[in-house]
Amino acid sequence: MGTFVQQIVNGLTVGGIYALIALGYTMVYGVMRLINFAHGDLCILGAFVGLTMLTGSAGGGHPGAALLLLALVVSIIAIAGAGVLLERIAYRPLRKADRLAAVVSALGASLMIENGIMLIWGPQVHVFPSNLLPATTWHVAGATISFVQVMIILASLVLMAALYLFVNHTRFGTAIRAAAIDQDAARLMGINVNRVITSVFIIGPGLGAIGGLFIGIYYREAYFTMGWTYGLYAFIAAILGGIGNIPGAMLGGVLLGLFNAFAAGYVSSSWQDAITFGLLIVILLVRPTGLLGERVAEKV
Amino acid sequence: MSLLVIADLRVAYGQIEALKGVSLTVAAGEVVAILGANGAGKTTLMRAISGLLPKTGGTIGFEGTDITRTNADRIVRLGIAQSPEGRRVFGTLTVAENLKLGGFTRPPREVPASVEAIYAMFPRLAERRAQFAGTLSGGEQQMLAIGRALVAKPKLLLLDEPSLGLAPIIIQSIFRSLRSIADTGVTILIVEQNARAALKLADRGYVLEVGRIIHQDSAGSLLASGQMQEAYLGRAAS
Numbered sequence: 001m002g003t004f005v006q007q008i009v010n011g012l013t014v015g016g017i018y019a020l021i022a023l024g025y026t027m028v029y030g031v032m033r034l035i036n037f038a039h040g041d042l043c044i045l046g047a048f049v050g051l052t053m054l055t056g057s058a059g060g061g062h063p064g065a066a067l068l069l070l071a072l073v074v075s076i077i078a079i080a081g082a083g084v085l086l087e088r089i090a091y092r093p094l095r096k097a098d099r100l101a102a103v104v105s106a107l108g109a110s111l112m113i114e115n116g117i118m119l120i121w122g123p124q125v126h127v128f129p130s131n132l133l134p135a136t137t138w139h140v141a142g143a144t145i146s147f148v149q150v151m152i153i154l155a156s157l158v159l160m161a162a163l164y165l166f167v168n169h170t171r172f173g174t175a176i177r178a179a180a181i182d183q184d185a186a187r188l189m190g191i192n193v194n195r196v197i198t199s200v201f202i203i204g205p206g207l208g209a210i211g212g213l214f215i216g217i218y219y220r221e222a223y224f225t226m227g228w229t230y231g232l233y234a235f236i237a238a239i240l241g242g243i244g245n246i247p248g249a250m251l252g253g254v255l256l257g258l259f260n261a262f263a264a265g266y267v268s269s270s271w272q273d274a275i276t277f278g279l280l281i282v283i284l285l286v287r288p289t290g291l292l293g294e295r296v297a298e299k300v
Numbered sequence: 301m302s303l304l305v306i307a308d309l310r311v312a313y314g315q316i317e318a319l320k321g322v323s324l325t326v327a328a329g330e331v332v333a334i335l336g337a338n339g340a341g342k343t344t345l346m347r348a349i350s351g352l353l354p355k356t357g358g359t360i361g362f363e364g365t366d367i368t369r370t371n372a373d374r375i376v377r378l379g380i381a382q383s384p385e386g387r388r389v390f391g392t393l394t395v396a397e398n399l400k401l402g403g404f405t406r407p408p409r410e411v412p413a414s415v416e417a418i419y420a421m422f423p424r425l426a427e428r429r430a431q432f433a434g435t436l437s438g439g440e441q442q443m444l445a446i447g448r449a450l451v452a453k454p455k456l457l458l459l460d461e462p463s464l465g466l467a468p469i470i471i472q473s474i475f476r477s478l479r480s481i482a483d484t485g486v487t488i489l490i491v492e493q494n495a496r497a498a499l500k501l502a503d504r505g506y507v508l509e510v511g512r513i514i515h516q517d518s519a520g521s522l523l524a525s526g527q528m529q530e531a532y533l534g535r536a537a538s
Contacts, residue, residue: 171400171408178390178401184352185388190376190405190452 002142007265008258013149013218015257016156019250020211021234022241023163024204026249029238030180031200034102038086038109039208040231042079045113046209047216047226048121050075054129068132068217075209082113083205084198092197110227117224128220152214159207160250167246176200180244240280242293251291256280303328303363303456303487304349310357311341311348318344320511321358326456331488333498333519335532336508342491343385345508346460349489350382351375362456377405379455383445383462385491391434395425398433398444402451411451418447421477439470443477450481457481459490463497475501495532499523507532 021043028036053071090109094102136147167173179186179196186193215230216222233256241252256276263275283291304326311319318341326332336342347353349360351372359368367375381402390398399418403411419426422443428436433444442462449457462478463471475497482488482501492498499505499519507515507528515522522528 171404174393174397174401175404177393181390181392182388184347184372185384185390186401187352187372188350188376188382188384188388189401189448190373191401192371192373 003265005141006143007261009143009145009149009153010265011258011261012254013152013257014260015254016153017211017214017218017230017253018234018237018257019160019253020156020207020214021230022237022249022253023160023246024208025235025238026241026243026246027176027200027204030244030246031176031183031197032091033099034091035106035235036086036091036204037103037106037231038090038113039204040229040234041110041113041117041227042082042086042205043208043212043230043234044215044222044224044227045082045117046075046079046205046212047222048117048126049078049209050213051126051128051216051222052121054132065133072210072213075213076206079209079212080202080206083201083208086205087197087201110231114224114227117227121224123224125221125223128216128222130220132217148218152218155210155214159210163203163207164247164250172199236277236280240283240290242290245290245292248290248292255291301328302326303330304489305361306349306358307361308358309345309348309355309360311344311353312356317356318511319348322508322511322513323358324506324513324516326487326489328455328487329485330504331482331490331502333495333502333505334489334491334508335495335498335505335522336491336493337532338493339510340508341511342508343460346382346384346458346489346491349375349458350380373405376452376454379453380458381449381452381454381456382458383442383449383460385460385464387438387441387445389433389436389441389444389448392432394430395433395436395444396429398448399425399451402448403453405452414451414453418450421480422447439466439474442466442470442474446474446477446481450486454486456487456489459488461491461493463492463494471497495528496523 021040024039025036028034028039050071053074054067086109090105091102094105133151134147138145167176175186175191176196176199178189179191179193183193215226234253237252237256238249239252240256241248241250259276259279260272264272267275287293302325306322306324309319309322310317322345334342334345344353348355351367351370355368359366361367362378362380365378367378390401396415399415400411403414419429424440425443425447428440433441436444446459446462459478462474466474471494478488478501490498490502499522502519505517505519505522506513517525
């Protein structure tokens, strides 16, 4: 019982982070039919920007919640800006080109950001300060729940609910969904599709920066190749939920986190990835378009 | 005064010229039909007017403003809305969301009243307002596409093949609705393969053939003309 509850909490924590990052993949894919391979690296860039804020200004004392919030805000703004820049430089000039060209550009952008992080912060593993948050823990049904876990789970839930409401119940959110269905028809409604694309490159990397910083805070480390590791997990979460589908990315992220935790908790952490991806293959064999992906045939 | 003035418009897809110098005018309050067979360039012309295609030559003027190179979303704001070929409704959005998007360029406060007016015009849409647009029948989707364009309160309504793929009885009902829309004073430019239905609705008509206007006249004369009977109206029917 204790293990079970513990793995649920661990899984939800990691799953919430995966979901935040997966949303960036799925929103960009939804509107542009493009996998932004640089997204994972942008998220980890967010972790590094946040880390610099946290360590640069901490005078040895308890940095506290206010500083953490400041680091989050600065990181979100920086990474959303980087996302907009990325789209202008790496994707917009290729919009009418062959789709493969955009994929190559995305991979190139990923390498550039990754190596840029290495040049600025160095190749070593950076350790996040341990005194960021209260070390409070709770014991529930034999499981230990930390303050950090509660914060990450709650923050992910709030952010996902906010995004869901924005996309489904606002004028601009409906415009984003319309542009994802049919760009030309959206233009005929008077929607500026360029503005929609810019907005998904603000929202996706913005949420990703939070996810990246949460990874740093939770695992208490950051290194320059981390973007690939966690980017891949989040990308797979997006596929699992049905790429292009926003609730799908949320569901996929949480499920992937839970798979991961249960595989680690009940079998072994060295088998964690093999079991997780084995399950994923089974699910995709049954539902190739992902859990919430549409099964509609292309209409003529 | 002419609302829309197109002069020597040219559009090319790579090496292939789809419009080879098309000129036409639409006066305010008029209903103008463009007739032509498949591949004549009708849809290309509509997409070019709405700003979805780059032009290789010529000009498009709307209310005296040159809109040849204006972006599609700006053109909607200037007052040109389109019900595109194949309807292009947003299939995974509800009927109500589709109609609301039609009013994207208008002050949000004014949109609900316009949406209600569309429900009054097409009661079938009102019954299905919470349904996904993709689940509607072809005729209902066409009503939705027309209604969605009307919510924009356009000065000029472009209709691209509203009869495409629909049963004759549905086509009749769609054209009855178009008649009442025209009677409210909306200027309409309609492209149709169903020449007879389009000419009964229109004041004037142009005949487009492989990218060129080859004929223009009043709708009545076109309907009566022997040449037209043979080429586009199908003699046997009358």
